[in-house]
Amino acid sequence: MSNKVTYNEIIEALSRTTGFSKNKGEAFAKALIAEIKDELQKNGKASITNFGSFKVKDVAERQGQNPQTGEPITIPAHKRVTFTPYKALREEVNKKYAHLESELIGEKKEKAAPVIQEKAEAVQRETPDVEPEKVVEEEPKSFHRKERVRGNNTGLIMVAVLVLVIVTLASAWFLTRTNDTEQTAVSEPVQTEQQAMTSDQPEADESANDLDNRADELIEEEERLRQEEEERLVRLEDAREDQQPEQTPVAQNISDYQVQQDEWYWVISRKVYGKSEFWPLIFQQNFSKDRHPDSLETRTNLEVPALMGSAENLTKEDYKNLSSASALVSLAYKNFGRDDKAEDYARFAKKWERLSQ
Amino acid sequence: MTKTEVLRKLADQLDLTQSETEELYDSFAEGLTTLLANNRGFTLPGLGSFHSEVRPEHKSYNPHYEQMMMIPPKKVVHFSQSSTIKEEINEGSDE
Numbered sequence: 356m357s358n359k360v361t362y363n364e365i366i367e368a369l370s371r372t373t374g375f376s377k378n379k380g381e382a383f384a385k386a387l388i389a390e391i392k393d394e395l396q397k398n399g400k401a402s403i404t405n406f407g408s409f410k411v412k413d414v415a416e417r418q419g420q421n422p423q424t425g426e427p428i429t430i431p432a433h434k435r436v437t438f439t440p441y442k443a444l445r446e447e448v449n450k451k452y453a454h455l456e457s458e459l460i461g462e463k464k465e466k467a468a469p470v471i472q473e474k475a476e477a478v479q480r481e482t483p484d485v486e487p488e489k490v491v492e493e494e495p496k497s498f499h500r501k502e503r504v505r506g507n508n509t510g511l512i513m514v515a516v517l518v519l520v521i522v523t524l525a526s527a528w529f530l531t532r533t534n535d536t537e538q539t540a541v542s543e544p545v546q547t548e549q550q551a552m553t554s555d556q557p558e559a560d561e562s563a564n565d566l567d568n569r570a571d572e573l574i575e576e577e578e579r580l581r582q583e584e585e586e587r588l589v590r591l592e593d594a595r596e597d598q599q600p601e602q603t604p605v606a607q608n609i610s611d612y613q614v615q616q617d618e619w620y621w622v623i624s625r626k627v628y629g630k631s632e633f634w635p636l637i638f639q640q641n642f643s644k645d646r647h648p649d650s651l652e653t654r655t656n657l658e659v660p661a662l663m664g665s666a667e668n669l670t671k672e673d674y675k676n677l678s679s680a681s682a683l684v685s686l687a688y689k690n691f692g693r694d695d696k697a698e699d700y701a702r703f704a705k706k707w708e709r710l711s712q
Numbered sequence: 713m714t715k716t717e718v719l720r721k722l723a724d725q726l727d728l729t730q731s732e733t734e735e736l737y738d739s740f741a742e743g744l745t746t747l748l749a750n751n752r753g754f755t756l757p758g759l760g761s762f763h764s765e766v767r768p769e770h771k772s773y774n775p776h777y778e779q780m781m782m783i784p785p786k787k788v789v790h791f792s793q794s795s796t797i798k799e800e801i802n803e804g805s806d807e
Contacts, residue, residue: 359763360747360754372739379726383736386722388759392797394713404715406741407789409759411801434801436760438791447749448764448787455784459777 395436407440415695418621427619517584524580528573608661609640614651627659629666635680635700636660638687648687648696674711678704748789760793 362384370380387403394401395411402408416432446453612623624634638648640658664670669677685700715737723733744762747754753763767786774781 358752360752362755362757365743365747365754368743369736369740372743373735375732375736379728380736382726383722383728383733384740384756386725387718387737387740388756390718390722392758392800395797396800398713401713403737403741403744405738406744407791436791436793436797436801438760438762438789440789444745444748444789447745448789450749452766452784452786455786457772457774457781457783459774460771460780460782 402441405441405443407438407444410437410439411435412437415699418619427622513584513588517581517588520580520584521577524573524577528570528577531573532570609658610661612637612657612659614655614657619651620648623657623659628662632703633662633666633677635684635703636662636676639676639680639683642683642687647691648684669710671711674707678707678711681707755794758794758796760791760797762789762791764789 366377366380366384369375369384370377373380375383391401391403391409395409399411400408411434414433414435417430419428419430420426421428440448610627612627614623620634620637621631624637625631627637637657637659640660660676662669663672681700681704685697685704688694688697688700719730719733719737722728722737723730726733728736744754748762748764751764753761755761764787767788769785770783771780772783773779
């Protein structure tokens with residue numbers, strides 16, 4: 356630790372800058388530290404102005420591992436002193452990096468609502484969406500993601516087809532209309548000539564009316580076609596969304612696991628899933644067999660449900676399962692009088708549920 | 713307890729005037745800040761040790777934007793409590 360400064364050096368520097376003797380400086384530092392300790396004991400918090408504040412925090416009991424043997428141990432609830440630097444200290448220390456700011460990096464977490472919005476927007480404005488799509492395509496992060504990109508592409512194609520249909524319809528309508536007017540323009544003089552012989556003025560009116568009617572019909576048809584097209588789009592999207600859960604075959608595959616000596620749910624969870632925080636899933640699956648969340652008999656067979664996604668990339672169903680499992684664990688803890696843990700897991704349940712939406 | 717209260721108490725203990733104590737107090741805090749800013753760690757006996765270190769750039773989820781963000785590197789102060797204060801504090805809770 357070459358960059359550590361000793362206490363003596365601090366005292367020396369203090370007496371140098373203030374002009375007091377080293378003895379006085381040391382007495383001051385000692386008294387200040389004693390004062391802080393005293394405060395911490397009495398009030399649970401203390402501070403050195405312009406430097407930072409100290410606070411005594413409660414640490415809840417938790418399960419840990421013996422770093423040497425890997426044997427699980429329970430760390431009892433205790434208190435510890437935390438330090439929060441004042442703004443002046445924080446800024447002074449961070450001076451070198453102060454100009455840096457955090458920035459958004461693509462969208463990695465998928466949220467249902469924005470996706471639907473995106474699609475709706477894509478229908479409204481066709482071209483501007485192409486650019487972000489490219490960006491997405493460059494970094495396909497997972498199978499799920501690719502799926503969505505393809506989905507958006509088909510959406511785009513649909514939109515293009517729709518636009519084409521409208522354009523052709525519109526041009527067809529224009530052509531027929533101009534044709535008709537030409538025809539009437541031609542036929543009208545003939546009719547005026549014929550007027551003398553046969554008084555068929557009403558007929559001319561009728562043909563004019565006919566024209567109007569046809570134009571209306573055409574407009575209506577166009578409208579209808581557009582609606583149909585949109586309905587088709589919506590249906591397609593629905594179908595696609597329906598398909599997705601099926602594509603990832605319902606992974607409620609259940610495997611068996613035999614409990615070994617000194618293993619708890621979270622140890623097993625870490626072995627099976629790679630993460631210990633998924634253990635409520637196992638507990639939920641085996642709820643009928645074993646009710647206390649903290650005790651497990653050696654050599655019981657456990658049913659271990661598989662995740663829908665992967666441990667790093669959970670699907671919404673996983674989050675939902677985790678939420679209900681955590682709620683169950685919370686209930687179980689409550690039954691055994693462990694209200695503190697029950698509260699913890701009720702909170703986890705809420706967290707998972709939020710993620711599942 | 714406010715700074716003035718601390719200063720009054722310390723001045724009494726050390727036989728100094730309050731302004732002298734304040735001078736010591738301020739230059740003490742300033743000295744510690746400079747040390748940490750210059751990457752030097754130190755220990756205040758009986759209280760704990762301080763050092764500063766660079767927290768590297770990392771990705772993190774920003775709940776406001778509902779997106780991942782790249783958090784730039786930052787230099788932060790670390791504190792670890794001394795074993796004596798740890799014992800003292802936890803003794804108090806048992807009683």
